[in-house]
Amino acid sequence: MTTSIIILLAIIATALVATTWRFSSRRLSLPCPVWLRWLVELDNPFTKTNRAAFIVETLDLAPGMQVLDAGCGPGRLTVPLASSVGPTGRVVALDIQPGMLARAQTKTEAAGLTNVAFVTGGLGEGKLPANHFDRAVLVTVLGGIPDRAAALAELFGALKPGGLLAVVEVIFDPHFQSRRTVAGLAIPTGFRERAFFGHRLAYVIHFEKPNGGEADVQATEPRFL
Secondary structure (H helix, E strand, C coil): CCHHHHHHHHHHHHHHHHHHHHHHHCCCCCCCCHHHCHHHHCCCCCCHHHCHHHHHHHCCCCCCCEEEEECCCCCCCHHHHHHHHCCCCEEEEEECCHHHHHHHHHHHHHCCCCCEEEEECCCCCCCCCCCCEEEEEEECCHHHCCCHHHHHHHHHHHEEEEEEEEEEEECCCCCCCCHHHHHHHHHHHCCEEEEEEEECCEEEEEEECCCCCCCCCCCCCCCCC
């Protein structure tokens, strides 16, 4: 068997497995397997709103900010987020798969970044500190969370008053959530929609935690930093 045939068979096998995962994910809450991380590691050339640089640009980040990369995967956004907030800022990279966190950590170390904390876990588990983050991002993650209401409630509590949550969705993702669905989950939690970029099949939507939200809750220091 020639090398070219072996490569072709490997590509076909990978495509079949990837397709199987995509269809299975429509019925079950299955995160992207670590060995298929390349599917989510690169920017999609067909959707501007899913590109890391565009997403980060919309966040209006400043040095010293505290940012949550929820469901960070292999760290496609973790590195640019950490670079944007500088050494006085901090990024918490949260993911349920240790293998994904290991890949993200390798990237941040290669970039010479030391302002990232890596946390194994999922949203809704109560691991996030109250009133701590200036920004939080959910990039093609929300639809894969079993209890989305609990996840958004934890995000709301973890953001500072005036903080922003960016939800990114693209139709190519098997867990795609429509704008109406996302807003229907976020707004009852207490968020208000602040900005929308893109179109109904690929978009970034910003939700703000209103100033005065949970004013009686004091900010807490995260246990994992």
